[in-house]
Every structure is written in structure tokens, then in C-alpha cells.
Amino acid sequence: MPSTALRSEPATLAVERTDPVCGATTDVVVFLHGLGGNGMVHYLLQQQVKDRFTTVSVDFSGLGRSAARAVPSFGQWIDDARKAIPAEAVRLLVVGHSMGSLVARHLAAEDPRVRGLVLYGPVLAPDESTRGIFLDRAGDALAEGMVHVADRFGLGGISQETRLRSSLPALIVRNFLMSQIPERYAEASKAMSEAWEPSNPPLSLATATVVHGLDDPISTPAVAQQVVSAMAGGNVRVIGLPATGHWPTIEQPQPSIDALEETLAATFVDASTHEG
Numbered sequence: 001m002p003s004t005a006l007r008s009e010p011a012t013l014a015v016e017r018t019d020p021v022c023g024a025t026t027d028v029v030v031f032l033h034g035l036g037g038n039g040m041v042h043y044l045l046q047q048q049v050k051d052r053f054t055t056v057s058v059d060f061s062g063l064g065r066s067a068a069r070a071v072p073s074f075g076q077w078i079d080d081a082r083k084a085i086p087a088e089a090v091r092l093l094v095v096g097h098s099m100g101s102l103v104a105r106h107l108a109a110e111d112p113r114v115r116g117l118v119l120y121g122p123v124l125a126p127d128e129s130t131r132g133i134f135l136d137r138a139g140d141a142l143a144e145g146m147v148h149v150a151d152r153f154g155l156g157g158i159s160q161e162t163r164l165r166s167s168l169p170a171l172i173v174r175n176f177l178m179s180q181i182p183e184r185y186a187e188a189s190k191a192m193s194e195a196w197e198p199s200n201p202p203l204s205l206a207t208a209t210v211v212h213g214l215d216d217p218i219s220t221p222a223v224a225q226q227v228v229s230a231m232a233g234g235n236v237r238v239i240g241l242p243a244t245g246h247w248p249t250i251e252q253p254q255p256s257i258d259a260l261e262e263t264l265a266a267t268f269v270d271a272s273t274h275e276g
Contacts, residue, residue, distance in 0.1 A: 034098025036062025116267030150177035157246030213244030
């Protein structure tokens with residue numbers, strides 16, 4: 001049986017903030033990871049834009065460097081994202097992967113500062129037919145440990161073509177999952193099983209981009225289109241990446257960066273200068 005001891009770490013929310021050398025900007029890019037991941041899933045994207053914009057990357061409660069924090073419900077992660085946003089932010093581009101994409105859509109539905117979204121491997125809130133998937137993950141984490149979860153769920157989301165191209169994505173994804181605490185991951189999986197869709201479409205989007213792998217068993221083309229529909233259409237671009245699974249920023253980093261850059265330009269179209 002896996003250990004049930006939790007790390008003795010401060011119960012603080014881990015947020016990594018960067019500011020350009022010229023000073024903080026009121027246009028802010030927010031990065032939100034998925035279930036079983038951490039802020040490093042967006043590391044290359046954050047590095048790409050940090051010299052031009054203020055950025056924040058969150059490790060959600062119960063996961064990554066925020067593992068000491070309890071996850072009473074899916075709403076905890078929405079609150080985590082709210083807390084990570086700098087008070088001086090005027091416009092936001094929110095980037096989400098998987099579960100983080102659902103949190104991002106909730107933010108966009110309640111905060112008019114969210115002007116752009118980039119959603120990688122986006123998901124819908126579970127329904128009665130899919131809730132059991134997350135409860136099974138919770139049970140597996142407690143009964144078998146995170147090595148089992150990493151090999152069954154984490155690696156299962158990587159496309160076969162990706163694995164043939166390079167062994168690095170599998171190493172990275174496996175590390176994401178294996179570094180989680182089984183009890184916290186189980187708690188997080190249960191919280192995800194109770195997640196809900198935003199009650200309203202985004203308030204003030206200028207643009208949005210949905211990026212999904214064509215070999216993704218989770219964010220399938222049908223799911224991606226349902227996510228677009230949930231955002232009430234509008235200026236939403238869908239990019240399907242061939243030979244890619246559920247981890248586009250890890251499996252296809254350059255196309256993922258390109259999608260971010262194009263959305264960034266459309267979101268902050270008049271940001272020729274930045275405030276210090």
C-alpha cells in the first residue's frame with residue numbers, strides 16, 4: 001500500500017509571478033494547469049511571454065507545490081485562480097490545460113477583465129456518464145499509488161506518434177503524476193468529479209483559441225467543438241494538432257507557442273507600450 005503521510009509543508013498557494021524588466025504590466029497572462037499536473041506544464045509558454053507581459057502561473061490546491069492545501073470542491077480551484085491575479089490587472093489572457101481550461105472558462109464567465117483564452121486539451125465538466133472516471137482515479141491513487149496512475153492515465157494520454165518521436169514527453173508527464181501525493185490527488189479527482197459548467201458564456205472575450213490533439217482520447221474533436229459551443233461561438237479558433245495526444249504543450253511545444261502568440265496579439269492588440 002502507498003504511504004498515507006502528507007508532506008509537512010506550509011498550506012500556501014504556490015504562484016509564480018514574473019514581470020518584464022521595465023516593470024509590471026496591467027495586461028497579464030494567467031497560466032492554469034490540469035489535474036495531476038503543475039505550473040510547469042506551461043513553462044515554455046510562460047518563458048515566451050514573460051519579457052513583454054506580467055505573468056502568473058498557479059499550482060492549484062492539492063497539486064504540485066500547493067499539495068498541502070485541501071481541495072474541498074472544484075470551486076477551490078476557481079478561487080485559487082482569482083487569488084493569483086494581480087490586483088492591478090486591467091486585461092487578462094487566461095491559458096488553461098485540461099481541468100485548467102474549465103477553470104479558465106469559469107473565470108471568463110465572471111470577470112470582464114478576461115479578454116482572451118487559450119485552451120489546450122480542453123474538457124467539459126463531467127456528467128453522470130463520466131463522473132465515475134474521476135472517482136476511479138481517486139480509488140486507484142489510494143489503492144495502487146501514483147506510479148500506477150502515472151502509467152495508466154498520464155502516459156495513456158500521450159499519442160503513440162509522440163512516443164516514437166521522443167521519450168522526453170513521457171518522462172515529463174510521468175514525473176508530473178508521480179510527484180503528486182496520492183491522498184491529495186484522490187481528493188482532487190473527487191473534486192473534479194463534482195465540477196460544473198459555467199452558467200454563462202464568457203463576458204468580454206476579444207478572442208479565444210482551442211488547441212487539441214487529434215489523437216487525444218480525452219479532448220476529442222467532438223469535445224473541442226462542445227467547448228466552443230459553450231463559449232457561444234464568437235471569435236473562437238480551433239486548432240487540431242496531428243499525431244498529438246492530451247498534452248499539446250509537452251508533445252508539440254512550438255505549435256502550442258505559435259497558438260499562444262497569435263491569440264496574444266489579438267487579445268492585447270493595442271499593447272504597444274507597457275506600464276511600469
